Amino acid sequence: MKGTRTVDDETRLVEALRARGQRVTSQRLVIGRLLREGGRHVTAEEVLRRASEQLPGVSLPTVYATLDLLCELGEARRVSVGGPVLYDPRVGDHVHMRCRECGGVEDLEVDVDAARALRAARAAGFEAEGAEVVVEGRCAACAARA
Numbered sequence: 001m002k003g004t005r006t007v008d009d010e011t012r013l014v015e016a017l018r019a020r021g022q023r024v025t026s027q028r029l030v031i032g033r034l035l036r037e038g039g040r041h042v043t044a045e046e047v048l049r050r051a052s053e054q055l056p057g058v059s060l061p062t063v064y065a066t067l068d069l070l071c072e073l074g075e076a077r078r079v080s081v082g083g084p085v086l087y088d089p090r091v092g093d094h095v096h097m098r099c100r101e102c103g104g105v106e107d108l109e110v111d112v113d114a115a116r117a118l119r120a121a122r123a124a125g126f127e128a129e130g131a132e133v134v135v136e137g138r139c140a141a142c143a144a145r146a
Contacts, residue, residue, distance in 0.1 A: 009036055009075075016073040030054050031066045035076055041086040041096075041105045081105055081134045096132070099139035108135060 013032045017024050034050050035042065048063045067087045070076035077088040081098045086105055095108040114131040121128040138146070 009033075013070075013073070013075055016075065020073065022069070027051075027055055027058060027062055028066050028069070031063060032070055032075060035067070035070065035087060036089045039089060041079060041088050043084045043086060045084075047087070079105065079132070081132075082136075093131075095135060097135045097137070097139070099142055100136055101138055101142040104139055104141075106139070 010029060010033060013029065014024050017028065022028075031047060031051055034047055038046075038050075044060060044063045044067055047067065048058065048060050051058050051063060067076060068078070071078045071087070074091055077091045079086040079088050079096060081096055082100075083098075083103045090107060093112070093114045095110055095112050097106050097108045098104070112133050114133065117131045118128045121131075
C-alpha cells in the first residue's frame with residue numbers, strides 16, 4: 001500500500017510541476033519522495049544528507065529551492081517555530097508541539113479551528129495567509145531527564 005501511495009504522490013507532484021510550467025527533474029522528484037517517506041519534520045540539511053546518496057553533487061541551495069517550490073505547490077509545509085526552519089510533509093492544518101529544551105517538533109492530534117482565527121484576522125483588516133498553532137513546553141523525554 002505504501003508503494004501505491006508513493007506513486008500517487010509522485011504523479012501528483014509531476015502534474016503540479018507541469019501545471020505551473022516547471023521542469024520535472026530528478027532532484028525535485030527525489031527530494032519530494034525523501035520528504036514524504038521521512039514522514040516527519042526535517043531541515044534542509046537533513047534532506048541534503050539523504051539526497052546526496054541518490055543525487056551526487058546536489059547542493060544545499062538546490063535543496064532549499066526545491067523544498068520551497070514543494071511548499072508553493074502545496075506538497076509540503078514550511079514550519080518556523082523557533083530554531084531552524086523545518087519542512088513538513090503533512091500539509092493540512094494541524095498543531096505543532098515544540099520542546100524548548102531539545103528543540104524537537106512533533107504534531108499534536110487535536111482539532112483547532114484555524115479558519116475562525118483567519119476570519120477574525122481578516123475582519124480586523126489583516127491580510128491573513130495562514131495560521132500556525134504551536135504548543136511550547138518540555139517534551140516527555142526532556143521532562144523525564146529533569
